[in-house]
Amino acid sequence: MVDKAAHILLVGVGGFLGSVARYLVALWMAPITAVFPFATLTVNLLGSFLIGFISELALSTSLISPSTRIFLVTGFCGGFTTFSSYMIEHSALLRDGEHLYAALYLFGSLIGGFIALYLGIISARWMAG
Structure with a gap:
């Protein structure tokens, strides 16, 4: 049980830190997010990279312990990435008739997320030797 x-504590602390980091990115990028949700796209792509990188290092090396992986992947990245924000922003683009932006956001998030994930995996493999 310990x-x-x-x-649970690691996930909670990691989630708190990830959420704060996401909020700071949103504040930092606020001037350029009036028309397109760049902040959410940025954290989702960066989060995808980090999840790929950390998971690969945890699986293929002894550099990241299971507890550290739980803290970073489930906690921090779980709090940092924003699928629910993505969904509401995407629906707002559609509602507002911004179909081109909605399509760019959809494909940018999905394709960019996969690319970022695999770049994280490749980077971890390169780093691990």
Whole structure:
């Protein structure tokens, strides 16, 4: 039970830090997000990269312990990435008739997310040697 309690705490602290980081990115990018949700796209792409990078290092090396992986992937990245924000922003673009932006956001998030994920995996493999 101690491991579960510790993991819950790690997820909670990581989620808190990830959420704060997401909010700071949103504040930083606020001047350019009036028409297109660049901040959400940025955190989702960066989060995809980090999840790929951290997961690959955790699976293929001993550089990242299971507890650290839980803290970083489930906690931090879970709090940092924003699928629910993505969904509401995408629906707002559609509602407002911004079909081109909606399509760019959809494909940019999906394709960019996969690319970022695999870049994270490749980077981790390169780093691990």
